Amino acid sequence: MTHERTILAIEGLSKSxxxxxxxxxxxxxxxxxxxxxxxxxxxxxxxxxxGKTTTIKILNRLAFPDTGKVTLFGGRDRDGSDVRxxxxxxxxxxxxxxxLTGGEFLRLCGQLCGMSSHDxxxxxxxxxxxxxxxxxxxxxxxxxxxxxxxxxxxxxxxxHDPELVILDEPMSGLDPMGRMEVRGIIRDLKAAGKTVxxxxxxxxxxxxxxxxxxxxxxxxxxxxxxxxxxxxxxxxYIELVVSPVLPADLLAAAGIPSDAGYAQGPLFVLRAPDNxxxxxxxxxxxxxxxxxxxxxxxxxxxxxxxxxxxGNPSATGxxx
Amino acid sequence: MFRRIFSIAANTFRETIRNKxxxxxLAFALFVIxxxxxxxxxxxxxxxxxxxxxxxxxxxxFGVIMAVFLGITLVSNEVDRKTIYILLSKPVRRYEFILxxxxxxxxxxxLTTFAMAAVLFLVHLSYRYxxxxxxxxxxxxxxxxxxxxxxxxxxxLFSTFTTPVLSAIFTLSLFLVGHLTKYLYFLxxxxxxxxxxxxxxxxxxxxxxxxxxxxxxxxxxxxxxSFSILGWAxxxxxxxxxxxxxxxxxxxxxxxxx
Numbered sequence: 001m002t003h004e005r006t007i008l009a010i011e012g013l014s015k016s017x018x019x020x021x022x023x024x025x026x027x028x029x030x031x032x033x034x035x036x037x038x039x040x041x042x043x044x045x046x047x048x049x050x051g052k053t054t055t056i057k058i059l060n061r062l063a064f065p066d067t068g069k070v071t072l073f074g075g076r077d078r079d080g081s082d083v084r085x086x087x088x089x090x091x092x093x094x095x096x097x098x099x100l101t102g103g104e105f106l107r108l109c110g111q112l113c114g115m116s117s118h119d120x121x122x123x124x125x126x127x128x129x130x131x132x133x134x135x136x137x138x139x140x141x142x143x144x145x146x147x148x149x150x151x152x153x154x155x156x157x158x159x160h161d162p163e164l165v166i167l168d169e170p171m172s173g174l175d176p177m178g179r180m181e182v183r184g185i186i187r188d189l190k191a192a193g194k195t196v197x198x199x200x201x202x203x204x205x206x207x208x209x210x211x212x213x214x215x216x217x218x219x220x221x222x223x224x225x226x227x228x229x230x231x232x233x234x235x236x237y238i239e240l241v242v243s244p245v246l247p248a249d250l251l252a253a254a255g256i257p258s259d260a261g262y263a264q265g266p267l268f269v270l271r272a273p274d275n276x277x278x279x280x281x282x283x284x285x286x287x288x289x290x291x292x293x294x295x296x297x298x299x300x301x302x303x304x305x306x307x308x309x310x311g312n313p314s315a316t317g318x319x320x
Numbered sequence: 321m322f323r324r325i326f327s328i329a330a331n332t333f334r335e336t337i338r339n340k341x342x343x344x345x346l347a348f349a350l351f352v353i354x355x356x357x358x359x360x361x362x363x364x365x366x367x368x369x370x371x372x373x374x375x376x377x378x379x380x381x382f383g384v385i386m387a388v389f390l391g392i393t394l395v396s397n398e399v400d401r402k403t404i405y406i407l408l409s410k411p412v413r414r415y416e417f418i419l420x421x422x423x424x425x426x427x428x429x430x431l432t433t434f435a436m437a438a439v440l441f442l443v444h445l446s447y448r449y450x451x452x453x454x455x456x457x458x459x460x461x462x463x464x465x466x467x468x469x470x471x472x473x474x475x476x477l478f479s480t481f482t483t484p485v486l487s488a489i490f491t492l493s494l495f496l497v498g499h500l501t502k503y504l505y506f507l508x509x510x511x512x513x514x515x516x517x518x519x520x521x522x523x524x525x526x527x528x529x530x531x532x533x534x535x536x537x538x539x540x541x542x543x544x545x546s547f548s549i550l551g552w553a554x555x556x557x558x559x560x561x562x563x564x565x566x567x568x569x570x571x572x573x574x575x576x577x578x
Binding site: 153 | 323324327328331334335338401402403404405406407408409410411412413574576577578
C-alpha cells in the first residue's frame with residue numbers, strides 16, 4: 001500500500017499480558033503490520049478481544065509492545081511532546097474527573113497540551129458547540145449522561161487541533177442522532193485535512209465513513225484494504241420490488257420459481273440471480289400488468305465480508 | 321514541563337480538597353485538638369506540656385491518616401477510573417504525572433497541617449491559666465508536615481505497582497519502622513556478629529528515619545524556639561523524597577495499563 005505520506009506505521013506489533021497467579025502470558029496481539037496515510041479515515045474492526053484497544057493503547061503509550069514498532073509522522077521519537085501534541089485520542093467509554101465541569105476539564109487539557117488560555121477558551125467554545133455541549137459547559141461532569149461523556153471525550157481529543165485523531169469506539173453509547181453528529185465530525189476532520197483512525201463495532205458506520213478498513217481477529221490481521229475493494233464489484237443478486245403481491249399461478253405463468261420471492265406487505269420482493277433473469281422477469285411481469293417499484297443490484301456489505309473473514313459469525317459480537 | 325506538573329498538581333489539589341472524607345478527618349482532628357483546652361485542666365501545674373503533647377500527637381496521627389488515605393489512591397484511582405488514559409495521551413511524561421500528583425497532595429497536606437497547628441496555637445494562647453504564644457507548635461508542625469510529605473512519596477511509590485490496601489499496609493509499616501530505626505541501629509551495634517552489624521547499619525540508612533522530623537518533646541518542654549532546626553530535616557526530606565520519587569517514576573515509566 002502506498003500513500004503520499006504515511007502518518008502512522010505499525011510494524012510487527014505483538015503484545016502479551018501476564019495473567020493469573022503465575023503471571024502466565026496471554027498473547028493478545030500477533031505480528032500486526034499496517035499503515036495509515038495522510039488524510040485517510042481508517043476503520044479498525046474486530047470482535048471483542050480482537051486486540052483493537054490494545055493496539056490503540058500502544059499507539060498512545062498506555063501499553064508497551066513485546067516486539068514491533070510504531071512510527072508516527074515518519075519520525076523515530078513517538079514519545080516526544082511535539083509528536084504527542086499532533087495526536088488527539090479518545091479512549092473507549094471515557095471517564096473524566098467528575099468534580100470538574102466540562103469547561104474546567106477542557107481547560108486542564110489545554111494546559112497539558114501547552115495551549116494558551118485564550119486559544120483554549122475559544123477552541124473549547126467551538127468544540128462544545130460542535131458536539132452539542134455548549135449548555136453543559138458549566139455543569140459538573142458527574143451530572144453528565146453516558147452520551148454527554150462521549151461527546152466531551154471527542155471535544156478533548158480535538159481541542160489542540162491534532163493532525164491524527166485516534167478514536168476507540170467513538171459511536172458507543174450514542175443515540176442515532178449522536179452517531180450521525182459524530183459521523184459528521186469525522187467527515188469534517190477529513191475535509192480539514194486530518195487523519196482519523198478509529199475502532200468500531202458498528203459496521204454500517206465504518207462502511208459509510210472509512211476510506212480503508214483493517215480487520216482484526218484474535219490478535220491477528222485478517223483483512224485490510226479499501227472498502228470498495230473488499231466489498232468488490234460482483235453483484236450477488238438483483239432485487240426486484242413489484243406491486244401487487246403475486247399469486248403462485250401468476251409466478252408460474254411468468255416462469256418465475258416460487259421460491260424466488262416473498263410478500264412484504266402490499267409488495268412482492270423477488271431475487272433474480274443475474275441481469276438476464278431480471279430482464280426476462282421484468283418483461284413478463286409488465287406483460288401481466290404488474291408495476292415494478294424498484295430494481296436494485298445487491299452487493300456484499302462489510303458485515304458479510306467481516307463474517308467471511310472471521311469465520312465464526314456467532315462468536316463475533318459485532319453489530320451492524 | 322513545569323506548567324504540566326503544576327496543572328496536574330492543581331487538579332490533584334482540587335480533587336483532594338473536594339474529598340468529603342478528608343473534611344471528616346480534619347473536623348475530628350480539630351475537635352480533638354480543641355478538646356486539649358479542657359484536658360489541660362486535668363494536669364497539675366504543667367498545662368503547656370499536656371496541650372503540646374496531646375495537640376501535636378493529634379496533628380501527627382490525623383496527618384498520617386490523611387497522608388496515607390489520600391496517598392495510597394493517588395495513582396491507583398486514576399488507573400482504576402481510566403482518567404489516566406486521557407492525561408498520558410497528552411504531551412505529558414509519566415514522571416511529570418507522578419511529580420504533579422505528589423506535589424498536589426503535598427499542598428493539600430500543607431493546608432490541613434497548618435489549620436491543625438493554628439487551632440493548637442490558639443488553644444495554647446488562650447488557655448485561661450497563663451496561656452502564651454508558643455511558636456514551637458508551628459516548628460514541630462512543620463516537622464510533622466515534612467514527615468507527611470515523605471509518607472506521601474512512599475504511598476505514591478507503592479500506589480504505582482500495588483493495590484490501595486497493600487499500599488496502606490506498606491506505608492503504615494514504614495511509618496512505624498521509621499520511628500524505630502535508631503533502636504534498630506542500636507540493637508545491631510550490640511551484636512558480636514559483623515554481618516548483623518552491617519545489616520542493621522544498611523537498614524538504618526535504607527529505611528526512612530522519621531525521628532528526624534520529631535520535635536514534639538522539645539515543644540512540650542519549651543526548648544524549641546528557632547526555625548533553623550528545620551534546615552537539616554528539610555535537607556534529609558529532599559534527598560530521601562528525591563530517591564523515592566525517582567524509583568516511583570522508574571517503576572511507572574514502563575507500566576502497562578490493561
